[in-house]
Amino acid sequence: MKEYAVELAKKAGTVLLQGFKSLAFIKNESKDPKQLVTKFDLESEKIIIGGIKKKYPHHNILSEEAGLINKGASYTWIVDPLDGTGNFTKKNPFFSISIALRYKKELILGIVYAPVLDELYATEKGKGAFLNNNTISVSTTHEINKSSIVSCEGSDRNIIRSTKLFREIRPDVLDMRKLGSAAIESAWVACGRAEAYVVTKINPWDIAAGAILVEEAGGKVTDFKGRTWNLNKSDLILSNGKLHEELLVKINEGLKS
Ligand code: IPD
Ligand code: CA
Numbered sequence: 001m002k003e004y005a006v007e008l009a010k011k012a013g014t015v016l017l018q019g020f021k022s023l024a025f026i027k028n029e030s031k032d033p034k035q036l037v038t039k040f041d042l043e044s045e046k047i048i049i050g051g052i053k054k055k056y057p058h059h060n061i062l063s064e065e066a067g068l069i070n071k072g073a074s075y076t077w078i079v080d081p082l083d084g085t086g087n088f089t090k091k092n093p094f095f096s097i098s099i100a101l102r103y104k105k106e107l108i109l110g111i112v113y114a115p116v117l118d119e120l121y122a123t124e125k126g127k128g129a130f131l132n133n134n135t136i137s138v139s140t141t142h143e144i145n146k147s148s149i150v151s152c153e154g155s156d157r158n159i160i161r162s163t164k165l166f167r168e169i170r171p172d173v174l175d176m177r178k179l180g181s182a183a184i185e186s187a188w189v190a191c192g193r194a195e196a197y198v199v200t201k202i203n204p205w206d207i208a209a210g211a212i213l214v215e216e217a218g219g220k221v222t223d224f225k226g227r228t229w230n231l232n233k234s235d236l237i238l239s240n241g242k243l244h245e246e247l248l249v250k251i252n253e254g255l256k257s
């Protein structure tokens with residue numbers, strides 16, 4: 001199933017890449033200027049969902065644009081056909097495809113593919129995490145003042161909470177960034193480019209593949225109370241594990257203020 005997920009991500013990636021390179025302007029098809037959907041989100045989704053339906057017709061699929069296709073199965077594919085549409089429309093190469101598979105309540109595989117960056121992150125439960133077939137692991141940094149944190153407000157339109165987090169965390173860390181693709185932000189934690197990703201109100205399709213990547217790369221994923229992660233917990237911290245507790249204290253201090 002992992003090989004097949006990689007194949008679908010690459011197929012969809014080729015279409016995104018062609019669109020990204022050939023068009024000077026990529027139109028938002030949605031009426032809401034803050035809810036971006038391009039024809040490429042839909043084309044990519046068609047390839048991925050079509051592929052899953054063909055090979056695994058009895059599996060459930062949860063995909064951002066199509067919603068939930070519920071077959072009452074134990075397997076659920078969780079798909080974001082284009083993560084970072086905002087970047088994509090502005091010709092910023094930080095966008096990706098995210099595909100995860102859940103068996104009952106457990107994530108068992110995750111793929112994040114960033115076609116312009118030519119980076120394919122892949123993992124299977126218990127088998128480690130890989131970037132372009134090379135093993136990756138979370139950073140070993142213990143010191144908060146040497147850490148780089150990625151963060152975003154997820155689908156939280158009220159950005160007061162994420163602003164509070166920024167205010168609390170930013171003075172103590174080396175850097176704090178927002179990349180515009182939750183899947184890439186998570187993948188950065190998995191490969192040690194960032195020590196943690198802190199996010200409020202994130203949707204399952206944005207985070208499922210990234211979360212299993214971080215866990216398989218030796219990191220930790222919890223909600224803001226330090227509890228075990230599940231798809232309904234939308235305030236999340238994905239970290240290298242070493243700074244997790246310290247960041248949780250800051251997060252909770254920040255949100256109280
Ligand atoms: C968005 C990106 C962004 C995150 C938003 C997501 P989309 O996904 O992952 O980084 O901050 O919460 O909705 O809409 O480009 O697939
Ligand atoms: Ca997304």
Ligand code: CA
Pocket residue numbers: 041064080081082083084085
């Ligand atoms: Ca999307």
